[in-house]
Structure formats: C-alpha cells, structure tokens
Amino acid sequence: MTDHQPEIETFQLGPLTCPRLFTGLWQLSSVAWGSAPAFKVRKAIADHAENGYTAFADHYGSAEIMFGRAVKDVQSPINIIGATKWCVFRPTEVARPIVEEAVRERMDRMQSDHVDLLQFHWQDYSDPGYITALQLLQDLQREGLISTLGLCNFDTIRTDEICTTLGPRSIVSNQVQFSLIDTRPLHGMIDVCQKHDVKLLTYGTLCGGFLVDSWLGKPEPQxxxxxxxxxxxKYLDMILKAWGDWTLFQELLVVLRSIGDRHGGVSIANVATRWVLDQPAVGAVIIGVRMGIAEHKDDNKKVFSFSLTTEDNADVRSVLERSNGDKLIVTIGDCGAEYR
Structure with missing residues (x-):
C-alpha cells in the first residue's frame, strides 16, 4: 500500500455521479446512538463532503434539517448529493397533492429546490397503490422536483414489476440490507437489478459495527x-439466531483479519465493505456515521486501495458455506421482508 490517500471510486445513478461510499445519517435520528452539539454535527458533515464523501443518505426527521444546514457550511464548490426517503407505513390515499406535499416537505427541510435521490418505501404489498405513487413521483421528476427515483427495501418480485411498469431507467436504485452475514440479494435481486440497470445501495454492510477489528477475539455480548x-x-440477533453462532462469527473475523493483513493491514471493515462493493449491481455501500462522535473517514477510504484476490474470496466462502446465510432468503424472506 502507498502512503497517499486512494481515490474514491464513483458510479452513475442516472445523471448523478456518486461516490461508492455513501454516508448514512440515520444515527442523527435518535440519541440512542449518542449525540453531539448541532454545530459539531454540521461541521462533520461539511468535512465529509470536502474529503470526497459527497453523497449522504437516510435523512430521517431532523437529519434532513441538519443536512440542509450543513450543506450551506461547505465552502468549496462541491456537488453534494442528498438521498432521502418517503416511507409509506400505513394506508394512504395516493393522490397528486399528497405525493407532492411529501416531496416538497423534504425539499424544504433540506433547503433545496429539488431532491437528488428520492427513495420510496411502501409497507403493504397487498395495496397496489405503490405503482400509482411512483407514477406520480415520475410526474414530479419530469417537473424538476426530483432528479432520480429509487426504491427502499422492495423485494425482487416488486422491483421487477415496478421497473417493468414504469419503463426503462425509471428507477435507478434499491436500498437493501447486504453484508457477508446477509447475502439475500444474491438470490434473485441482483439478477433483476442487472436486467433493469438498477444499482443497489446497501446498508447493514458492517452489521451495525460488528464486522470490525474491535470485536475480534471478544466474548459474545449480551x-x-x-x-x-x-x-x-438488531444484527447480533441476526448473527446468533439466523446466520450461525458467535464462534462461527469469530472465525469469519479471523479470516477477514488475515485478508486485511495480506493487503497491508487494511481493516476488517475495509475487507467486509470491499466484498460487498465487488458484488454485481452494487453501486455503493452506505456506512452509518455518528457525526461528531465516531468517524472513520481515513480508514474507510482504504477500501479503494486494494482488490480481493481469488484466494481471499475462497477463504471467505469457506466460512460462509458453514453458515445459514444461503437459507436466509427462506427463513427471513426476500429483501425487506423483516420490515413487513
């Protein structure tokens, strides 16, 4: 490895050129993750943007407001991308005024004249209103209120249905859980994404911070x-009840540490992230950051400093084959099923 900082890889989401690491802001939505003063959070967001992390995702509630204020603090002429959500959890009348109000609320909170990427989530598949809602969002996109449309936690069948109904390149992304522990996107979702030129934006890739060096050799937490x-x-429950057990998880961490050592000592988090980035149809990994509390800007960039070898992937596979990872598509269900 060289001493200089590697360049952040990019990819296209429609007209948007995005870094392959998004910064997740969901931890700003609750003090349960810890909290920092607002000015410190805004400065951290601006620092991320100025260090090449120009895309921010998952602006729940006050995070949208914090993001909007932070963007104003950025001094450099940087094109910052804000990916927020509209989540419909209860029966909702799908009409133009309601859909437009949802979009304009996000624009107001983020202090922008448009939404860069609006990710849409619909809770109840038995209500087909999600198609109408997306068609209305398309209308707003044509009017300039939205740059690109994405999905969040839609399963393979509905992703295919939506993309087929709305037409080519109508949907640019689907945000789903994807990690060395949760490999459900490999069982159908990736094929549909490649068919429709949809990119996956993945979360949970570090399992809430378990796929990191600090858990190597540690006893099973309560x-x-x-x-x-x-x-x-959330992810400990998944590791212990659905994927395997703590002993096998520790074996995975040992393998990831060994792979990291082969590549100049990069972190376990780097290796786990690189593995997901290398999967077909994956556009970016969303890494949650506790802004102003715990940030890993320099370490995260190292994911772009190396490539996994055939040997590396074989070593990872040797552990995954002894887990229940391939059964999660049945035991939990397809992508997003755990939220329905």
Whole structure:
C-alpha cells in the first residue's frame, strides 16, 4: 500500500455521479446512538463532503434539517448529493397533492429546490397503490422536483414489476440490507437489478459495527445489557439466531483479519465493505456515521486501495458455506421482508 490517500471510486445513478461510499445519517435520528452539539454535527458533515464523501443518505426527521444546514457550511464548490426517503407505513390515499406535499416537505427541510435521490418505501404489498405513487413521483421528476427515483427495501418480485411498469431507467436504485452475514440479494435481486440497470445501495454492510477489528477475539455480548446500539442489537440477533453462532462469527473475523493483513493491514471493515462493493449491481455501500462522535473517514477510504484476490474470496466462502446465510432468503424472506 502507498502512503497517499486512494481515490474514491464513483458510479452513475442516472445523471448523478456518486461516490461508492455513501454516508448514512440515520444515527442523527435518535440519541440512542449518542449525540453531539448541532454545530459539531454540521461541521462533520461539511468535512465529509470536502474529503470526497459527497453523497449522504437516510435523512430521517431532523437529519434532513441538519443536512440542509450543513450543506450551506461547505465552502468549496462541491456537488453534494442528498438521498432521502418517503416511507409509506400505513394506508394512504395516493393522490397528486399528497405525493407532492411529501416531496416538497423534504425539499424544504433540506433547503433545496429539488431532491437528488428520492427513495420510496411502501409497507403493504397487498395495496397496489405503490405503482400509482411512483407514477406520480415520475410526474414530479419530469417537473424538476426530483432528479432520480429509487426504491427502499422492495423485494425482487416488486422491483421487477415496478421497473417493468414504469419503463426503462425509471428507477435507478434499491436500498437493501447486504453484508457477508446477509447475502439475500444474491438470490434473485441482483439478477433483476442487472436486467433493469438498477444499482443497489446497501446498508447493514458492517452489521451495525460488528464486522470490525474491535470485536475480534471478544466474548459474545449480551443482547440487552445496555452496551449495544440499536443497530448492534438488531444484527447480533441476526448473527446468533439466523446466520450461525458467535464462534462461527469469530472465525469469519479471523479470516477477514488475515485478508486485511495480506493487503497491508487494511481493516476488517475495509475487507467486509470491499466484498460487498465487488458484488454485481452494487453501486455503493452506505456506512452509518455518528457525526461528531465516531468517524472513520481515513480508514474507510482504504477500501479503494486494494482488490480481493481469488484466494481471499475462497477463504471467505469457506466460512460462509458453514453458515445459514444461503437459507436466509427462506427463513427471513426476500429483501425487506423483516420490515413487513
């Protein structure tokens, strides 16, 4: 490895040129992850943008407002991309005024005259209103209120249906959970994304912070002892109940540490992220950041400093084959099923 900082890889989401690492802001939505003063959060967001992390995702609630204010603090002429969501969790009348109000609310909160990437989530598949809602969002896109349209936690069947109904290149992305632990997108989703030229934006890639060096050699944590973040409780439950057990997870960390050592000592998080980035149809990994509290800007960039070899992938596969990872598509269901 060289001493200089590697260049951040980019990819296209429609007209948007995006870095292959998005910064996730969901941890600003609750003090459960810890909190920092607003000015410190805004400065951290601006620092990320000025260091090449120009795309920000998952602006829940006040995070949209914080993002909008932070963008104003950026001094350099940087094209910053804001990817937010419209999530419909309960029966909703799908009409133009309601859809437009949802979009304009996000524009107001983010202090922008448009939404760069609007990611749409619909809870109840038995209600086909999601098609009408997306067609209305397309109308707003044509009018300039939205640059690109994406999905969030849609399964393979509905992703295919939506892309077929709305037409070519209508949907640019689907945000789904994807990691060395949760490989469900490999079972159908990637094929549909390649068919329709849709990119996956992945979250949970570091399993809430478990796929990192600090957990190597550590004893199994207690789920509700108060030491874990909400994300860690979610992914620990998945590791222990659905994927395998703590012993096998430690074996995976050992393998990832060994691979990292082969590539000049890059971190376990780097290797886990690189593995997901290398999968077909993956556009970017969204890494959640506790802005102003715990940031890993320099370490995260190292994911672009190396490539996984055939040997590396074989070593990873040797552990994954002893897990229940390939069964998650049945035991949990397709992408997003755990939220329905």
């Amino acid at each position: 789920l509700y002892d108060g030491s874990l973040t909400p994300s860690q409780r």
